Amino acid sequence: GVLENPEEFFLSRYSLREFKNETVSETIVHRALNLAMKTPSVCNRHPWHIYHTNDKGTIKEVLKHQNGNRPFGDKANNLLIITTDLKAFFSGAEHYQHWIDGGLISMSIMYAFHSLGVASCPLNWSQTPKNDIGLRKMANIKNNHTIIMMMIIGYPDLDNKVCASTRRPFEDIYTEIKLNNK
Secondary structure: OOOOOHHHHHOOOOEOOOOOOOOOOHHHHHHHHHHHOOOOOHHHOOOEEEEEEOOHHHHHHHHOOOHHHOOOHHHOOEEEEEEEEHHHOOOHHHOOHHHHHHHHHHHHHHHHHHHOOOEEEEEEOOOOHHHHHHHHHHHOOOOOEEEEEEEEEEOOOOOOOOOOOOOOOHHHHOOOOOOOOO
């Protein structure tokens, strides 16, 4: 079916950094991840693996490896680590595909949670190899799972501060393809 007002849904999603002090249940986490599994992937391989915790001590230790979560990360009650399985890719021609498929599932996860009334904040994983290895060892992340990003999730408060960033004009991001005359 067609949404009557898709703008209402898409334009109401923000990356939130503060949440109610309430844990998102495993039932809701599993439902959101199952919804996100409709995400396309190269040759329908579904190379994703999602790590999740709602243990505050574990969240605190994991977030020590990510630079962009201060001063709000300590308030998170749920954390996801989104990965892709390198074993799903075969040839050198696919050497970027794990990043692409990982980005696709990440956005689908954010929208799936949004559809269930759960807010999210993606946390980049632009890290040194040493830090990547440190997190892998600490959190038991398999060697063949490439870390795409972390994500904290939670229920929004009635009043929330959101980052306001001006979007680029449509004309700056769109070009109609026209073939060169031969």
